[in-house]
Amino acid sequence: MLLFASTASSQTxxxxxxxxxxxxxxxANKSWPSLLPQILAQQSQPxxxxxxxxSGDTSGNGxxxxxxxxxxYQPDIVLIELGANDGLRGFHPKILRNNLTQMITLIKEMGSQPLLMQIEIPPNYGKRYNELFRNTYPTLSQSLNVPLLPFFLIEIIVQPQLMMKDGLHPTAQAQPLIAQFMAQQLSPYLNKETIQ
Structure with missing residues (x-):
């Protein structure tokens, strides 16, 4: 199910x-993307x-x-927040890299701006796998000249009260904090509203 959250705007x-x-x-209306437009509007970035x-999507599904x-939708910007399920299922990082590369290429071909989010997975997959997985994102960012945004749970995951009992998903209470964080991260790539 797609959820739209919007204000009068010139960018998508x-x-x-x-x-x-x-x-x-x-x-769905409690998720951080639903809360984001109001914050961006306050920043004059409608x-x-x-x-x-x-839920459950891998990079291949995306x-x-x-x-x-x-x-x-012909979006101006596409934020790719995928890979966690690839990692949790133990997919080879080459699969992730290839899928992300194809997504970034498609987005650029449509004239949109791709943004890539760093994804982290739990440490129990072993040091070598975790490093290969984690390094996929900065490597692609550099080689394909795509901005890399920090993992949005980096400050949430260390606060147990903001995480569900599975230790993987943020709670509803965490969503406004994530939305604020993402507004800061996305702001440089969004147009400022010009007031005549």
């Missing part, structure tokens, strides 16, 4: 993510946010859905 942000952005086990995140989303 598509969030292509998984359960971390879909509002896992909470009403933005329509299309939350195309689906790649499969992306062409239709780009054609339908």
């Amino acid at each position: 942000l598509l969030v292509l993510g998984d359960s971390l952005s879909a509002g896992y086990q909470m009403p 933005t329509t946010v299309i939350n195309a995140s689906i 790649l499969a859905r992306l062409p239709q989303l780009l054609a339908q």
Whole structure:
């Protein structure tokens, strides 16, 4: 289910993510992408946010859905928040890298700005796998000249009261904090509203 959250705006942000952005086990209107437009409007950066995140999606799922989303919404900016499920399922980082590369290429071909979010996975997958997984993002950012945004749970995950019992998903209470963090991170890539 796609959720639109918008104000009168001239720019559109598509969030292509998984359960971390879909509002896992909470009403969709409580998810951070739903809270983002109000914050951006206060920053004179009115933005329509299309939350195309689906719980459980891998990078492969996102790649499969992306062409239709780009054609339908023609977003100015696409935030790719994918990879956690690839990591949790132990997919080889090469699969992740190839899928992310194809997504970034498609977004650029449509004339949109891709933004890539760093994804972290729990340490129990072993040091070598974790390093290969983690390094996929800065490597792609550099080689494809795509901005890399920090993992939005980096300050949330160390606060148990803001995480669900599974230790993987942020609570509804954490969503406004994530929205504020993301507004700061996205601000440099959004147009400022010009007042005549």
